Amino acid sequence: MIRTIASVVRGEGVRSAARRTSERISEAARAISLRAAGLFVGDARASVLNVIAAGAAPRLGGVQQQLDARLDAERSFRAVSVLTPGMLDCSSSRRHTRRVSRDLEAAIREALALSGARAVHFEGTAGVPLPLIASLTASGIASILSVHDFSLFCARPHLMEEPSGEFCEFSTDFARCHRCLRETWDVVAGEQQQRRALAREILGRATAVVFPSRYMLDRHRELFALPRLAGVVIEPSPRFTTLRRKDSCGGRAIAVAGSVKRHKGGHLLPEIARLAGGVRLHVFGGGDETLLRDLRASGLGVVHGYYRGGDLPALLRRHDVGLVVLPSIVPESYGLTISESWHAGAAVVAFDLGAQGERIRERGGGWLASPSSGAAGIASIVARWKAGDIATAVPGSLSAPRDAARAHIELYRAAGLIVGS
Structure with a gap:
């Protein structure tokens, strides 16, 4: 347990570790309450x-x-x-x-x-x-x-x-x-x-x-x-928080959301940020300690760490995020983070794979890069968005x-x- 906490602190930061601990405590209290109810x-x-x-x-x-x-x-x-x-x-x-x-x-x-x-x-x-x-x-x-x-x-x-x-x-x-x-x-x-x-x-x-x-x-x-x-x-x-809707992506900050792991494209993030002109990425979510430390060491990532389910849209709004990078290198089955990004009024960029590709092609709200283009393909889209050369509206109605x-x-x-x- 101590080793796990230390790894989280090194990768995600002290505040992230505290949020994880707080959620564990809340879960335990809820479990005790439900078990007690089961006695009667x-x-x-x-x-x-x-x-x-x-x-x-x-x-x-x-x-x-x-x-x-x-x-x-x-x-x-x-x-x-x-x-x-x-x-x-x-x-x-x-x-x-x-x-x-x-x-x-x-x-x-x-x-x-x-x-x-x-x-x-x-x-x-x-x-x-x-x-x-x-x-x-x-x-x-x-x-x-x-x-x-x-x-x-x-x-x-x-x-x-x-x-x-x-x-x-x-x-x-x-x-x-x-x-x-x-x-x-x-x-x-x-x-x-x-x-x-x-x-x-x-x-x-x-x-x-x-x-x-x-x-x-x-x-x-x-x-x-x-x-x-x-x-x-x-x-x-996901369980959406109530937000004032945005019809377009007004924020100018760029984020990565979800889990920073290899299958999610976490290893590509430093190169994406560098090739896009040295953009700074806000990173929401946990993941692999080494990948998170590498991103932080590059000076191109601000690691906010773990967030509770349902909190992502509010976090994206708070940090004025207008574009979310989702560079998964494997096909996703749906992509809840896409829904959460759209709910916050942010566009998304991803590889043209799986359901993430299907959803963006059908509903807009973002851009797709060829999987074979690697980090350079995603970075090119990020750079064009940052320069104001491309824009899109996010879908207005989402499944609840x-x-x-x-x-x-x-x-x-x-x-x-x-x-x-």
Whole structure:
């Protein structure tokens, strides 16, 4: 723990470490309160059991932030039971939690018995053993999958090949895949073929499959040779703070937001800033200590560090940010940071990859660089924007958590899992 705190201080700064600690304390207090409520509430009934195997704390990332916002909204429509490692969070009667097994399969069986749920909704497949999903489906339990990454395709959901640290371009060379996986795990030959074959079977048998973007649906149809996969696209949303809307990007500061890690293009930031004419980047978010220290050492980055989920738009406004650099070198499944930037009235610049490319092409609000152009491609756009040579308006209407909640209620109703309003 001390080593982790020291790393955060070195990379993100003392204030960032304090914010992280404060959020942990708030989480712990909330957990104690919900567990205490569970001593007096006996009702855990729900029609659908939502499973978040990777944990539900918003500090864990964008997926958790949008799930927290959506499920909070869903609690006004239906009784919600959410299974996270070792804990069942129930809203029937009043919200409370109760402890369950930390073994995922045992916990699911226990939670199904407590809630009476007729379906399991896996809110993401990362960290979920695929044979478990297959066995539940085979036993007659309806399974719904939300696909937030490429974990059905590969054990590395971001598709970063090792040891090169580059996007693998959806490799189908199984020998190459095996070499990559062996860098981290003691995998047996043929593991990747087995994974993809089982994932294809699961996708074909699921009661419903939810994707955050059309890109993800189309890509999974291609990757698993399932052209008729009946996926449903439901756009996620972060928990927005209330801001006065801006119709254009009036701020002149430039920011980087999210996580400063290699797959997010964190290693490119010093070069982007230098090639764009020595611009100064405001960095919001945590990440890799070495990358953050390198950026700070370059004199071209102001590292503000960690922020609570939902706070980014207000931070961008406070620092007069008009352009947000999002240089992810892998395809994103949606890009919540794009939504948060637009909500603040800031344009975005990214590589033309994945859902980030799809969203900017369809809605405007930013510019795209060819992935092959590297840091120079992003820097060229930043420099032109800084000089006032290019401008754009950001989208005025954005998906809200309540929209995603209603869409999921309709999905459950269409599957015959809930009735009424």
